Amino acid sequence: MTDLTLRCECGTLQGTVKNVSPKTGNHLVCYCDDCQGFANRLDAGGKWLDEWGGTELFQLAPAQVDIHQGADQLRCMRMTPKGVYRFYTACCHSPIANTISRKMPFAGIPTTAIHGDGKEAAFGPVKCYVMGKFAKGTPPTNPHPKFSASSLMAVMSFMLKNKIKGTNVPTPFFDDQGRAVAKPDQIER
Ligand SMILES: [Zn+2]
Ligand SMILES: [Zn+2]
Incomplete structure (x- = not known):
């Protein structure tokens, strides 16, 4: 278990991601069009x-994330009206977290926002490559076109364990009423 630094590119937003280990979270790469759309807007x-349109993420529970400074820089985007809440920073447009709601114990943190010694060992190897049907070209990682059974199992068991x-x-992403801490941007497609 390792504590790592959460930081936007310019360093205005800083925090900690706690107890990171291959057992406490899921390490994956997502090629989906919404992850790509979000990244390209930023x-x-x-x-x-990555060069195939992939976003490397480490999924953990919101309680493992503390923001110590720059939380006022958080902004939010939803790629579809009911899509996940994607947080980024106003200061330097760094992606910070993908979340579902206050009730769901889920935060997918782009690994570009996580820093610190031992980061790679704390994440462990990438467990799954998902939504490959949206990948650009042919990634050598041989992603599943959508979600493999094992990737679904990994997320489900993670959710269940953390729900309990x-x-x-x-x-840091939702207030007591369950509202996102920043009003989601309206996306026009
Ligand atoms: Zn910044
Ligand atoms: Zn995605």
Whole structure:
């Protein structure tokens, strides 16, 4: 278990992601069009994506995330009206977290926002490559076109375990009423 630093590119937003280990979270790469759309809105040059349009994420529980400074920089985007709440920073347009709601013990943190010694060992190897049907070209990682059974199992067991532990809170991403801490941007497609 390792505590790592959560930080936007410019360093205005800083925090900690606690107890990171291959057992406490899921390490995956998502090629879906919404992850790509989000990343491209933040940086049209594709800085936040790998060359196949993938986003590397470490999924953990909101209670494992503390923001110590710059929380006022958090902004939110939903790619569809009912889509996940995707948080980023106003200061430097860094992606920070993908979340579902206050009740769901789930935060997918782009690994570009996580820093610190031992980061790779704390994440462990990537467990799954998902939504490959949206990938650009042919990634050598051979992603599943959607979600493999094992990737679904990994997320479901993670959710169940954390629901029992109640680690959906405290959360830096939703207020007590369950509203996102920043009003989601309206996306026009
Ligand atoms: Zn920043
Ligand atoms: Zn995605």
